[in-house]
Amino acid sequence: MIVTHPTDYEVHLFHEGSLYESYNVFGAHPETQKGVKGTRFSVWAPHAIEVEVVGNFNNWEGSNHGMTKLNDEGIWSLFIPALLENEIYKYQIKTITGKTSLKSDPYAFYSEVRPHTASVIYNIEGYDWKDQNWFKNKKKKSAYEEPLAFYEVHLGSWKKKDGEKFYTYRELADELIPYVLEHHFTHIEMMPLVEHPYDRSWGYQGTGYYSPTSRYGTPHDLMYFIDQCHLSGIGVILDWVPGHFCKDAHGLYMFDGRPTYEYQDVSVRENEVWGTANFDLGKGEVKSFLISNALFWMKYYHIDGFRVDAVANMLYWNTGGTSQKNEYAVSFLRKLNEMVFDADPSVLMIAEDSTDWPFVTGPTYEGGLGFNYKWNMGWMNDILKYMESEPRNRKYLHDKVTFSLMYTYSENFVLPFSHDEVVHGKKSLLNKMPGDYWQKFAQLRLLYGYLITHPGKKLLFMGGEFGQFDEWKDLEDLDWELQDFEMHRVLHEYFKELMKLYKRTKALWELDHLNEGFEWIDANNKDQSIFSFIRKGKKESDILIIVCNFREVVYENFKVGVPAFSYYNEIFNSDGIQYGGTGKINKMKIKTIEKPFHNQTCHLEMTIPPFGISFLRPVKTRKGNNSNGTEKKVRSHVTSRRTR
Structure with missing residues (x-):
């Protein structure tokens, strides 16, 4: 020996x-x-x-x-x-x-x-990666100026064999990747894959931080899945939990009989909400363990980013009934982000943070926490509260829609409709919508349209794309049989078309994090619950006019102020017959009227669909003459980008 x-x-x-x-x-x-x-x-x-x-x-x-x-x-x-x-x-x-x-x-x-x-005992070395071009191409791009759309997945309940057996990592490569491509998502966000003893913790209460769960196969099997994602042009985000861990006897808790990975002080050690123990983020050995873990997932599994769970629980701890800042956590998060970006500047570090902590996505050298994205929990809560209200009462909640634009450029945001919103009695997104059967689907189409057109990157939890009627059942797979029903089938097609439009439309993502990328047309029409705004790309001609109607009323010849282009085409309408709507669309090219309205130099008149959203794109020639009498062409403008 x-x-x-x-x-x-x-x-x-x-x-x-x-x-x-x-x-x-x-x-x-x-x-x-x-x-x-x-x-x-x-x-x-x-x-x-x-x-x-x-x-x-x-x-x-x-x-x-x-x-x-x-x-x-x-x-x-x-x-x-x-x-x-x-x-x-x-x-x-x-x-x-x-x-x-x-x-x-x-x-x-x-x-x-x-x-x-x-x-x-496992030899982690030896997997033959084929994704070199993925990383070459990724380094040439800026995530801030690209479309980002995350499909959040719990691998154990997305789909099951015979309704009860897990798909393996390798089988999921054949099943899940084509599905994600078909829906035009850019990334798969996997709920935590660290080894965990209890299925229903979904991986959030881990015991093996360096050990991907063996439920679905070996570490090399997971590497194969991620490699295949990259070869298909899909990024992979890992939900990661550096704040707390489970207390099962074989795990980290009281590892050698006394507090080791957790805080010594019981008042901050015990996480009573989740029945877990909080990591001692002030202890050097714990920082080495956790920061190494993030870098390990990047090195050995080629993970493209982390959604860092429960940042609010890390930043603040409750002692004696009062909430206090945890300076250990602040220091840890800054060092974590610095080390991750030092290893790979293209990685996405996404904070799941429900607090108003300032500058979460600001660089650490300017006093920020150093993330490059943060979930916009305020937007999510506000828009869902608005949508769940009776349409006739929405005029009293008008600011739930407008308020997000007061702070949307204070951070780099992801707009999340995650698993947290469709479990524990909260109902599915479809079932949150008030009204009859048709109205539920119409409002969900509207909600998805608003998600895609609001500034910020996008996230949807699995099942939302085809209108899962029940909330998420974590021990069963999704209700795939719903696609045999017409309204679910056409909603599914609508979502795919919407995502395709999102990815190919620069105005919806190119200036996501600069206020030059958004302009209200009318944010004050609370009586009719109609909102209109402009999304803009870098080129002056890259604009979209968005009109949202959150009531069931149809309006003909409705006036909307617009920039001075000669004509507009409606390129997308959630009320299309093919999507289960009533067909209140604008088929013909719409000529603008040279009279100011809504603080715009011109306006147009259009049909407003019930519970609908309309996308209008200008014809690429702008009104006005040059000195030779020819019509002016649209000028491009160049704008700087805000980066991490």
């Missing part, structure tokens, strides 16, 4: 919080020492009295495989002269009280399929 350990410098960095490849130091690694092939184990357990490696290879009896503690630093190491790949193991830890516990390896690369809880 040979005892080995990390270098003194690695130990120093780990305790300092700056060992950003700590997964190379800790965990189980095949290694050759002094000509002997074997497996090296290292674990941090500062309060342990003894630590042994146990598994099938020694019949779970560790007396011959005791680990050595290094210089009172709390790091234990052992080299076993045998290549133990695919063997299962745990650490048997004797605590200061004399009790013994069996713990999974915090740095394990693979785990047993639940309900079993042992770690698996």
